[in-house]
Amino acid sequence: MKLQGKVCIVTGAARGIGRGIGLRLVADGASVVFADLNRDQAEESAAEARSHGGAAISAPVDVVDRKQVQALVARTVSEFGKLDVIFNNAGINKPQRFLETTEDNWDRIMRVNGLGVLIGTQEAAKQMIAQGTGGKIINTASIVGRQGYANIVPYCASKSAVIMITQGAAHALAEHGITVNGFSPGVVDTPLWEQLDEDLMEIGDSSEPGEAMRDFSASILLGRVSTPDDITGLASFLASSDSDFITGQVINVEGGMQMV
Numbered sequence: 222m223k224l225q226g227k228v229c230i231v232t233g234a235a236r237g238i239g240r241g242i243g244l245r246l247v248a249d250g251a252s253v254v255f256a257d258l259n260r261d262q263a264e265e266s267a268a269e270a271r272s273h274g275g276a277a278i279s280a281p282v283d284v285v286d287r288k289q290v291q292a293l294v295a296r297t298v299s300e301f302g303k304l305d306v307i308f309n310n311a312g313i314n315k316p317q318r319f320l321e322t323t324e325d326n327w328d329r330i331m332r333v334n335g336l337g338v339l340i341g342t343q344e345a346a347k348q349m350i351a352q353g354t355g356g357k358i359i360n361t362a363s364i365v366g367r368q369g370y371a372n373i374v375p376y377c378a379s380k381s382a383v384i385m386i387t388q389g390a391a392h393a394l395a396e397h398g399i400t401v402n403g404f405s406p407g408v409v410d411t412p413l414w415e416q417l418d419e420d421l422m423e424i425g426d427s428s429e430p431g432e433a434m435r436d437f438s439a440s441i442l443l444g445r446v447s448t449p450d451d452i453t454g455l456a457s458f459l460a461s462s463d464s465d466f467i468t469g470q471v472i473n474v475e476g477g478m479q480m481v
Contacts, residue, residue: 223461225250228301230293232284232341233311235262237411238361241449242308242456243267247275249457252301256282256293257311276301284311284337290344304348306460309341309383310361314376314413316420327375334379335386342390346399355398359459360387362405362471364479372426380405384471391469400468402459407475408438409447442477451476 229246233239235257243253247270255270255277257263263279270277278300282293297304312334315326338360349356365373366380383403391401408414414434421427427436438446455474458464473479 222250223463224457227251227305227460228253228297228303229306229308229460230254230256230297230304230345231308231310232256232282232337233361234266234279234308235259236266237413238406238409238449238452239308239310240266241453242310243277244270245450245453245457246306246460247277248273249461251306251460252276253278254293254297254300255279258283284309284341285332287340287344290340294344294348298348303352303354304345304356305354306357306359307341307345308359308361308456308460309338311337312361312379312413314373314417314420316372316417316424316426317375318424318426319371319374321424322374327378330375331379331382334376335382338383338386342386342401346390346394346397349399350394350397355400357460357464358390358394358399358401359456360401360403360471362387362403364405364407364473364475366405366471367481368479372421372424387471388469395468400464402464402467402469403471404452404455404459405471405473405475405479406452407447407473407478408434408441409449409452410434411449440478441475445476447474447476 231243234255255267260281267277267279362383363380365377427433
């Protein structure tokens with residue numbers, strides 16, 4: 222129970238990596254707010270955490286709406302008394318071939334994945350500064366934030382932005398005892414990848430279900446696609462006091478796909 226007494230927000234917590242992180246944090250003793258645009262699925266995740274005896278609530282949030290993020294932070298403090306940790310995890314993707322990438326696709330992905338992380342970091346930090354006890358901000362990046370792919374350029378750019386926001390915020394918030402870190406998944410078996418598989422078939426970059434995941438995962442040294450459970454241990458570590466002297470770092474957790 223290394224997170225006993227900690228209060229955490231996880232955005233994008235209705236399913237996939239965010240849901241897995243939220244459940245792990247609760248299992249390790251934290252009180253967790255499962256926040257997501259999908260209100261019903263967020264509540265299902267929170268209910269599962271409560272069914273195992275954990276302290277968890279759900280909250281709807283659009284991460285690019287600053288007022289909604291402020292309300293999320295305020296509700297967390299009202300419910301649990303403080304905010305110690307936030308995981309800015311919400312993200313989207315929509316493949317398009319490079320020469321066919323539209324401004325609308327770029328803007329939508331950059332807003333959710335980039336601006337959403339900026340707003341979440343800022344609003345959590347304001348609360349943590351007001352509390353005067355420090356805190357931890359953890360952002361979900363991706364291995365494609367360091368290596369571009371032709372059919373997901375906006376997503377790559379947005380995840381590179383997450384890395385830069387993480388580093389910049391680490392510089393800005395260190396004086397307040399707030400650490401800012403992130404992690405970069407690779408190929409994770411989640412609903413996001415199921416949708417990605419369909420989208421890549423739609424644009425003609427893969428020909429059958431599962432082909433995209435097989436192709437992307439061929440270089441995984443450990444020989445298999447990852448699951449959310451492969452990421453949650455690192456997430457719990459970054460949320461705990463064990464990581465107190467780490468800041469400005471974005472850690473790959475992808476089975477050896479990318480060694481940078």
